Amino acid sequence: MKTTINIFSAFLAVILFVSIWSPDLSAQRKKNQQEINHDSIVIANYGKPVYGTEQAKKIQEIAKVLNKAAGLSGSGVIKFKLIQNEEINAFAYINDSIYVHTGLFKSVGNSIDQLAFVLAHELAHVLMKHPAKGDEFLNKNPNATEEQWLKLSRDMEFEADKYAVLYTMRAGYSPLGGIEWFNYMTNQGFEYTPHTASYVTHPNFTSRVVEVFKHIATYYEYARNFEFGMIYLNSGDYKNAISAFNKFVSAYPNFKEGHNNLAVAVLSQKLNQKNIKLEVLLPTTLSKVDFFTNIFTVNTKRGEYNLKNSELTEAEKALSKALELDPNYLQAYINLAVLNTLTKNVKAAGEAIAKAEKVSAKSYDVMLAKGFLQLEQNNYKQAADIFKTANTSDPNRPEALFNMALAYTYGSMKNEAINTWKNFINKFKDSYYASEAKAKLDVLEGKKAPQVDSKKDPAPSDNRPNTRPRNKAKSSLAPGALSFAGVTIGMKQDDVLKKLRLPSDKDKDEYGDIWSYESPSLIIYFDKNNEVVGITSFDPTVQLSVKGSTISVNSSLDEVMALLGEADFNDDYGSEVQKVWEEYGIILYAIDGIVAGLMIY
16 A cells, blocks of 8 residues: 655655755755754754865865866865764755765775765756755655555665766766765675665665666767767867767756757857857857857958848757756856857847856856847947956956957947057967068058958868968978878869778868767868868877877877977967867867877868
8 A cells, every 4th residue: 555655754764875865854955944044053963074084185186186086176066074973974965065984985995986986876966956856756746656656765765876976977977986885885784685675765786787887878878979069069069069968968968067068069060050250259158168259250340141040049058958957167157148149149148148147246157148249239338348347357358358459349449449459469479479460550550450250261061170271381391291091182082981991970161061979980081172181180109100100099299299399389278279280281189188089180
């Protein structure tokens, strides 16, 4: 006979190992959250906080890395707190903090990987909003049975394990730590027997071990698509970027950065297809990659584009999902503001900026988006003032100062424009944008006539990388000196087939065919004469021979730099960099000092 659930007694009936929440939680949720000091409740029920010990320091070190791996920063990071309690436990509480018992260290020994997995599991509970989902279930189902409630609880435990694998692997920890910890708990006699498995809040450890192994396999099959997606975006291969991010979110639908980056890829593809480029430098909107500052740098008159919201439905849906997962996700609001500004939906853009300002009123990137909206409405003075405020907040970034000069230029405020361009050139003379600034200044000072727009060669389409023409005057390499898996630049399609046989996927754009191979992992680009013009490798087994040495994916960036010397072009995104060596016709993409992708052209 089914019985109506009593949540309080249900929690008291089990031992809480790595729990979703604590026994007193249901009662406390009935109070006004503003009046509750959650730390005091935890201290009263579970133990006093511990600071300054080696255990406390270790918790904070791991917490910092896991927060970053989960895409959290600034005020959005989840707090981890150590409390004095010898029970083996850790739990996510209603205040979105995670409390770790000192007793947990008895079960993990000296294993950082085991401790990281347990903490990542708790982080997943918070980010998946499991406590709130539990409340929502009870509110919607007041007559829910105990069996229904317990099944929901076990399902959420499995989901937390899945995302714990993702967070730990992205953070550089071994997810096998979770399996080791489950095995330890089983050996200590904490395993649930099969006949009790349906009457407890947590799955038994044996079933969790099986699922974690599956999640590790899922990671290798799907999770790397996040990194692949960013590589494709940086090379201008938007079609493959969209495909990669879609694959990622199909496996990890609750990872907000995947949805955000999918939206950026869709928006970038549409802009590229319509050949829409802007002078204004827009904010960092791609998670982990300063991407838009490289897209919008080519001279096109403001407003001379026709972009509709209906063309960006997929991007809007992706951003909505990201904001559903995190209503305080600043990047998603900025992207939404940019998207609506580009589609001339001024009201929606303003609403997105207002919400972004509630999250972080002094954000440099929010001010850039806000200034862009004013600029597109021809409110030049207002735009300039906003960019000026942004520049004051972070004078080491070039975007605000560049945009301020543009606003003065567009608004025919000649003296202000000249002074601001001079200031920009003086301060950022070695930047990518210095030549653009110098050209603008020369026109204003009468040294150069304004450039008349002329039709140039069409921009690369949505699925072909943007590559700079190789500087043959500098090149010290003979044609065909570089190759991937025996394929060289200039090779005919028939010869490629002899080397690699049929590709796993074929595509085409206005410039020629595009062939993709899974083994080795290569993308080969052809021109209209069916000759190879570019090869991209993501395969560590494929070696590139240069100057008597070899480099490949997973090579050290320092080793490549020592071999090739200083790059001709550098795009630095913090932990990620893209470098171009024109002399050799090589483009490299590296993450945390390790080569993640190579291209020859």
